[in-house]
Amino acid sequence: MGGRVLSVCPHDCPSACSLVVTLDGGRIVDVSGNPEHPYTQGVICGKVHDYAERVYSPMRVRTPLRRIGEKGKGQFEPITWAAAVEEIAHRFHRIIAQWGGEAILPFSYGGTLGLLQFYAGHPFFHALGASQLDRTICVSTAYAGWRATVGMVGGNDSEQMVHSDLIILWGINAAYTHINLMTFVKRSREKGAYVVAIDPYRTPTAKQADEHLMVRPGTDAALALGLMHVLIAEGLVDQAYVARATLGYAELAEHVKAYPPDRVAQITGLPGEQIAALARRYGRTRASYIRVGIGLSRHDNGGMTCRTLACLPALTGAYAHPGGGALLSSSGSFPLNYHALERPDLMPRPVPRVINMIHLGRALTDPTLRPPIRALYVYNSNPASVCPNQGLVLKGLEREDLFTVVHEQMLTDTTDYADIVLPATTSMEHVDLYKSYGHLYLQLAEPVIRPEGEARSNWDVIRLLAWAMGVKDPHFEKSEAALIREVLASDHPALEGITYERLKAEGSVRLGVGRPYMPFADGAPTPSGKVELYSERLAAQGFPPLPTYTPLQEGPESAELFCRFPLQLIVPPNRFFLNSSFSQSELLRKRQKAPVVFLNPEDAAARGIVGGEPVKVWNDRGAAQFVATLTDDTRPGVAVVEGIWWRKFQPGGRGVNVLTSDRVADLGGGPAFHSNLVEISRA
Numbered sequence: 001m002g003g004r005v006l007s008v009c010p011h012d013c014p015s016a017c018s019l020v021v022t023l024d025g026g027r028i029v030d031v032s033g034n035p036e037h038p039y040t041q042g043v044i045c046g047k048v049h050d051y052a053e054r055v056y057s058p059m060r061v062r063t064p065l066r067r068i069g070e071k072g073k074g075q076f077e078p079i080t081w082a083a084a085v086e087e088i089a090h091r092f093h094r095i096i097a098q099w100g101g102e103a104i105l106p107f108s109y110g111g112t113l114g115l116l117q118f119y120a121g122h123p124f125f126h127a128l129g130a131s132q133l134d135r136t137i138c139v140s141t142a143y144a145g146w147r148a149t150v151g152m153v154g155g156n157d158s159e160q161m162v163h164s165d166l167i168i169l170w171g172i173n174a175a176y177t178h179i180n181l182m183t184f185v186k187r188s189r190e191k192g193a194y195v196v197a198i199d200p201y202r203t204p205t206a207k208q209a210d211e212h213l214m215v216r217p218g219t220d221a222a223l224a225l226g227l228m229h230v231l232i233a234e235g236l237v238d239q240a241y242v243a244r245a246t247l248g249y250a251e252l253a254e255h256v257k258a259y260p261p262d263r264v265a266q267i268t269g270l271p272g273e274q275i276a277a278l279a280r281r282y283g284r285t286r287a288s289y290i291r292v293g294i295g296l297s298r299h300d301n302g303g304m305t306c307r308t309l310a311c312l313p314a315l316t317g318a319y320a321h322p323g324g325g326a327l328l329s330s331s332g333s334f335p336l337n338y339h340a341l342e343r344p345d346l347m348p349r350p351v352p353r354v355i356n357m358i359h360l361g362r363a364l365t366d367p368t369l370r371p372p373i374r375a376l377y378v379y380n381s382n383p384a385s386v387c388p389n390q391g392l393v394l395k396g397l398e399r400e401d402l403f404t405v406v407h408e409q410m411l412t413d414t415t416d417y418a419d420i421v422l423p424a425t426t427s428m429e430h431v432d433l434y435k436s437y438g439h440l441y442l443q444l445a446e447p448v449i450r451p452e453g454e455a456r457s458n459w460d461v462i463r464l465l466a467w468a469m470g471v472k473d474p475h476f477e478k479s480e481a482a483l484i485r486e487v488l489a490s491d492h493p494a495l496e497g498i499t500y501e502r503l504k505a506e507g508s509v510r511l512g513v514g515r516p517y518m519p520f521a522d523g524a525p526t527p528s529g530k531v532e533l534y535s536e537r538l539a540a541q542g543f544p545p546l547p548t549y550t551p552l553q554e555g556p557e558s559a560e561l562f563c564r565f566p567l568q569l570i571v572p573p574n575r576f577f578l579n580s581s582f583s584q585s586e587l588l589r590k591r592q593k594a595p596v597v598f599l600n601p602e603d604a605a606a607r608g609i610v611g612g613e614p615v616k617v618w619n620d621r622g623a624a625q626f627v628a629t630l631t632d633d634t635r636p637g638v639a640v641v642e643g644i645w646w647r648k649f650q651p652g653g654r655g656v657n658v659l660t661s662d663r664v665a666d667l668g669g670g671p672a673f674h675s676n677l678v679e680i681s682r683a
Contacts (some may be wrong), residue, residue: 002026006034006507008445009048010117010427011578012110012138014329014438015180017044018508021428021448028052028428028449037508039159039439045179046575046591047582055426055452059410059584062453065421071398074416074648081454081464084420089468091403092128092375099371101129102352107360109135111380111581112458114432114445116483119341120458121379126346127471131373134356134669137386139329139437141670142297145306146328148535148667149314150519151526153332156325157440157517158291162187163323166285168196170309171220172293173203176575178438181291182208194285196278198223200570201598201640202633213278214635216269217568217674220296221305222549224312226264227279228256231315236283238317245523246314248534248546255546267549269635283316287323294328295572298674300553303667307535308547314520314531322516329437333511333519335494336435340486343475358662358671361389364396378406379424379458384413385580385644388671390657391622407461410584413646413655423455430457431480433487433503440511444484444503459483543667554661554675556637565619565677567603567639571656572674574643583646595650597626598640599680604630607681614651614683617641619676622658625651625683639680 002024009017018037022030031051035042064084069075095103106125112118125132134140143153161167161184174181182205189195189210197206198213198220206212215223231237232253242249261272261279268275282288290312297306306328318324339345355363355373360383363373376397387393397404397417406418415421429451434443456464459480466476478486484500494511502509513519524531539545551557555568573579576588583589597617599609609615611630616623617639626641634640647655663672 005448006445007428007448008434008443009044010112010114010432010434011048011581012113013578014178014436015040016113016434016436016438016441016443017048017180018443019044019048023448026449028055038510039180039441041180041183043180043183047578047588050587053585053587054582055428055449057410057584060452061408061411061415061421061423062455063423064454067419071400071417072394074411076421084422085464085468088405088420088465092469095374095403096128099374101348102131103371103374104128104130105355105363105373105376106130106133107357107376107378107383108133108380109137109357110579112427112432114427114434115336115341115487116432116480117430117458118380119338120462121377122341123343123346123473123475124462124466124471125377126343127466127473128469129348129352132352132354134354136669137357137671139294139670140668141303141665142294142306142328142668144668145297145303146310148307148532148538149310150524150531152519152524153329154519155327155330156289156319156519157515158184158327158330158438160322160516161185161289162191164188164193164287164289165323166194166196166281166288168198168282168288168290169205169209170198170290170292171296172291173199173205173572174291175204175208177293177573181438194281200638201635213270213274216267216635217570217638218299218301218552218555219268219549221301221308221547222259222264222267223270223275224308225256225259225547225549226261226275227282227312228252228315229259230261230276230279231283232256234280234283236280237315238286241314241317241320245319245520245530247528247530247532252311252533252546282312286316286318286321288313288316288318289324290326292326292328295674297665298671300663300665300672300675301550302665302670302672304543304548304550311531311533311547314533319520319531320518320522322518325518325520330440331435331437333440333494333513334435334442335490335492337487337489340483340489346473356664356669358388358664360387361392361396361662364399364402365392374401375403376405378404378414379408382412382414382580384417385583385646385655386657388657388660388673389621389662390655392662407458409455412580412584413648416648422461423453425451425455425457429455433484440513440517441508442498442503442511443508550666552675553663554672554677558677561677565679566637567678567680568637569617569639569641569659569676569678570674571641571660577643580644580646583644583649589649592643594627595645596629596642597680598629598631598634600632600634600636600638601630602636603639604628609680609682615680616683617659617678617680619659619678621661622654624654624656624658639678
């Protein structure tokens with residue numbers, strides 16, 4: 001079997017690229033971007049271009065495995081699928097009989113963004129009465145803040161950016177994390193657009209911009225309030241838009257008087273003149289587009305930061321301009337029938353407890369938790385690497401009385417702690433439906449190769465387990481095609497004419513939302529029907545009703561802690577990994593060279609650190625080893641560790657998340673991954 005077939009990238013990236021897969025003898029030999037897809041336009045990242053290495057990796061799980069050594073050692077023997085399913089069902093039945101369903105915890109997230117495989121386990125664990133997982137680790141804080149202002153997770157179509165005169169890339173290193181966005185940025189810039197990057201360090205994206213504002217980590221809300229101060233004080237507000245489409249302008253105008261550029265300069269570390277100049281440029285440019293990254297929400301104050309940024313285009317009327325507006329994510333623009341996949345109606349009453357996934361370490365080690373977690377079923381995730389407070393997570397995974405099942409493609413850090421490992425298919429080996437959080441296209445991908453070894457999809461395995469556990473609901477008898485038809489079943493005009501058959505024929509179909517797409521041109525789907533500069537909903541929850549800057553819980557304002565740990569550490573993505581995905585790749589690890597920490601030369605000199613030498617980064621939560629890279633790309637007082645190396649590939653056996661906190665951010669229950677104070681010394 002040879003030729004070229006279409007597929008879709010399943011990874012946690014806003015681009016959701018349309019792929020062209022070249023086959024030879026039934027094997028993948030090349031992966032490239034689909035040049036005919038309006039968003040992909042033939043461009044994909046290097047890690048997906050080399051996807052064959054992942055599919056055929058020597059670390060691939062190809063048969064079910066049973067642990068034969070100590071937890072954490074990754075020692076297994078192969079077993080049959082029948083034996084694996086029988087053992088899982090037997091252990092689950094025993095645990096439920098003794099402790100109840102809540103003693104079982106499913107753990108999953110964005111290992112694939114395909115809707116069928118992402119939600120596959122939800123109905124099964126609902127039917128068992130298992131503890132519910134609050135899947136907060138990535139976007140929940142950002143989305144909660146965005147909704148507080150505009151009522152939905154959406155914004156003007158990013159393809160319209162080609163008509164912008166000013167583009168602000170705020171907290172998004174698109175050159176690494178959203179490469180297709182840069183296609184539109186470059187095209188707009190060629191037509192004369194001015195590009196501004198706002199980021200705590202000089203990323204490759206910032207280096208391609210006309211201007212970079214190296215804001216101090218966690219102070220983005222203060223910067224936005226400073227911009228508002230100038231916009232209002234200097235009469236750069238679109239009063240017509242404000243009058244018809246917003247709520248609370250008078251209160252906001254009074255509120256931002258407390259944020260003049262000179263005060264904001266002291267908070268953000270930026271020159272006051274630069275703040276004022278950007279505000280004037282923004283206020284005088286109606287075709288101004290702000291693309292907001294999720295990363296800036298991963299601070300103690302991240303939800304309010306996103307809420308604040310969503311207010312800016314309302315002041316200038318940019319939401320009503322075809323080349324303007326703002327976008328955090330497009331995911332809320334897809335009016336799909338998620339109930340058909342999640343099936344919350346299968347849960348018993350009273351509804352089982354909810355456990356925040358960023359508190360996995362706490363849940364597994366808390367002796368007072370009743371019932372205790374006695375079984376953990378992991379799929380679409382690698383919690384041993386990605387969860388904050390890694391030391392506590394590993395302590396929990398080491399428990400001999402915890403029955404852990406991991407359904408995985410690779411032998412990850414988490415499979416090392418599993419009692420049973422089940423082989424999972426890749427996106428090239430199963431069918432799935434994909435939306436995007438960066439564009440407005442629905443896509444269908446069907447298998448392009450046969451599964452490696454005995455790998456099975458999430459949906460196939462869940463159906464096996466449902467049968468073995470005696471869960472009789474007809475849901476578990478449905479085919480993938482039937483599920484997709486249910487997901488698409490809607491009378492919403494955005495899905496009109498989008499059917500399973502059409503997706504099979506065309507591969508990708510744009511939502512029927514019209515062009516240009518400006519969902520907040522005349523208001524927003526909030527309780528008031530307007531863009532809420534003043535939010536009664538936030539006030540009712542005990543939060544400030546107006547956009548507000550709050551210093552970090554773990555930052556320079558924390559005097560005692562800052563005295564001991566005087567460096568702010570942020571942990572953004574690197575070029576070659578995606579969260580912990582692709583760390584299995586020897587090719588990509590060689591390209592990344594080593595786990596490194598970026599350090600300003602001034603901070604290095606004060607510690608006697610030389611570039612290229614091993615260093616220890618530590619705080620009260622733990623310590624990890626890196627190689628020091630000295631660079632002016634990060635400001636004094638700020639250290640940067642890009643990417644998540646699996647701990648088995650990191651010197652000392654501890655990854656960057658041994659340093660991060662499992663504190664909950666202000667809104668949405670998400671983590672404060674970037675709010676960390678550390679010290680660094682020679683190893």
